[in-house]
Amino acid sequence: MNRFRKPPSAKPARAYNLIVAARFRELSQLVPALRLKMTVMIILGILTGFSEMVGITFLVSLVFLLGQQGPVSGSAVAWLPAFFGGIDLSLSKPVLIGILIGSILFRIFLGCANSLIASAVNHRISDSMRDRLYAKVLTMPFQRFQDYERSDLINVIATESYAVSSAHASLVRLGVNFGTIVIFGVGMLIMAWPIALLGLAFGFIHNFTLGFFAGAYRRLGSSALAAVEALTQLSWTTLQTLKAVKSFGLENRHQQLFETLSSDVGQTWRRSDWMGATTSLLSEILTFGVILTIILSSEFLPVDFKAALSATILLYRLQPHIKGFDSQILSLYEMEASLQNVLALLAEKDDIKQTAQGEKVTRLAEAIVFHEVSFVYERANAPAVHDLSFSIRAGETTALTGPSGSGKTTILNMILDLNPPTQGMITIDGRDLATIDRSSWLELLSVSGQDVELMEGTVLDNIRFRRDISEQDIRWAADVACATEFINDLPYGFDEWLGDEAIRLSGGQRQRIGLARALAGRPQILLLDEATSALDEETEMRVFSAMKEDAGRTLIVVSHRPAVARLMKNRIDLRPPAPTSKLG
Ligand SMILES: Nc1ncnc2c1ncn2[C@@H]1O[C@H](COP(=O)(O)OP(=O)(O)OP(=O)(O)O)[C@@H](O)[C@H]1O
Structure with a gap:
């Protein structure tokens, strides 16, 4: 019998980030016009990040303006906003509030538009994958079909086909995270370069540390798949042979087998949750470390306090993007086994x-x-x-x-x-x-x-x-x-x-x-x-x-x-x- 389950490639890619290129290559084969869709969604995502950064810097400026001594209404402020560093901008309070509200609304609008587009694209990809996999079952030579486990085919068509849209969503999120990291990084560099350098070092350490988990995620993905396949296969054969099961009095035996396999499935999901919690904790610790470093060294850093504050808030807001970037890469490792199954079935030659x-x-x-x-x-x-x-x-x-x-x-x-x-x-x-x-x-x-x-x-x-x-x-x-x-x-x-x-x-x-x-x-x-x-x-x-x-x-x-x-x-x-x- 031809099992879908393939052992994960013996050695993970040497540089763990390279998985992105591998997944992109596979997806390009599967999803037509991938580049255009991804580019639009990534640009929208980056614009969302950009408007968030503008919002943060203007918020800091507003807080400082409101905290000024004496009457503030209608006054022009020459030092604002911190983000623009040395540029002498004079903005009145209403203009500042207007820009702030505008950037918040813009970000909400972009975020919403991007979610809707992403959902439509993902569903389209899933629909087309299911259709193509089903069509492949109908068009492959009958002899090849006989070689497959029926329960595996059902799993691939109904469940694992989602791996393609998930991989697409992960790649888009990666692009958005990366773009936002670059934009935030440039902003921080203009405001306070020492903090930007600390942020950069943090990003590298984060990426490097989470790279240690790549192999574990890859193995987790294939063992989760194997556990689900075994459970589906048992359910399928029980339903197919129920009369024989009852005639031989094997109900308890089947129940025990099911419970064992079901607990295997539960265990792989629990391990997945544990791994997620561990990597998330690690990420939080690293963020805490870098912010603590900034606070402790702020006295010695050649940075204006307001600029340092804006940059630190940006760094804090940047953390979910850095965390998102790395967790998307890890999930690309986790979905490898399912993607390989989809690719293997689609690679079957037509009759x-x-x-x-x-x-x-x-x-x-x-x-x-x-x-x-x-x-x-x-x-x-x-x-x-x-x-x-x-x-x-x-x-x-x-x-x-x-x-x-x-x-x-x-x-x-x-x-x-x-x-x-x-x-x-x-x-x-x-x-x-x-x-x-x-x-x-x-x-x-x-x-x-x-x-x-x-x-x-x-x-x-x-x-x-x-x-x-x-x-x-x-x-x-x-x-x-x-x-x-x-x-x-x-x-x-x-x-x-x-x-x-x-x-x-x-x-x-x-x-x-x-x-x-x-x-x-x-x-x-x-x-x-x-x-x-x-x-x-x-x-x-x-x-x-x-x-x-x-x-x-x-x-x-x-x-x-x-x-x-x-x-x-x-x-x-x-x-x-x-x-x-x-x-x-
Ligand atoms: N899918 C298959 N893969 C490999 N061998 C097969 C397959 N189907 C049938 N065979 C083999 O081919 C031979 C002929 O099988 P076939 O079913 O054509 O015989 P048959 O004369 O119809 O038998 P019966 O009268 O028992 O139905 C048998 O030795 C069988 O084991």
């Missing part, structure tokens, strides 16, 4: 037959012919089908017989174009199946098997199976499949609701719904893979004689029952020829 434009077919006129066809499943030691040549004539009935494992289902899958031959060729009226348009070919075909995949919905929904088929055709198909007789006995008849397991139906009833589903599209070619194996002999014969009345259909039947094989005009036997005796 070329599904995307290629082949020649269209409208009917089978002559025959389906296998020319020395072999098929080997991936990682299988022996071919499932070896060097097989036969012909299935249009409009005739053919039985495909042979012992279990002789390749009957594999042959039907090849006719359905799910498994292209590894060697040899299948022709449709003389044309290579590989060059024929897949959807036009599938329009001629229908298949019904031993296990019918029922879905949640009514009996009618299950026969229609999301195709445009009239109710009249559905009722006709149910008649031919001898299903009407039991459907009419259901409390709501064709409108009876069936759960995805349709537990209330017997095996034979499920098969008749599957058969009606296959017949409802009035296919020219019908493939039945043990599709009536659960019916009693009498009903089975009635089904086949009803189907025979619809002349002109090419019928290919796989059945272990000799009576069914005898009903067919032709027979292809996959039994290996008996070895000839060499005695004498």
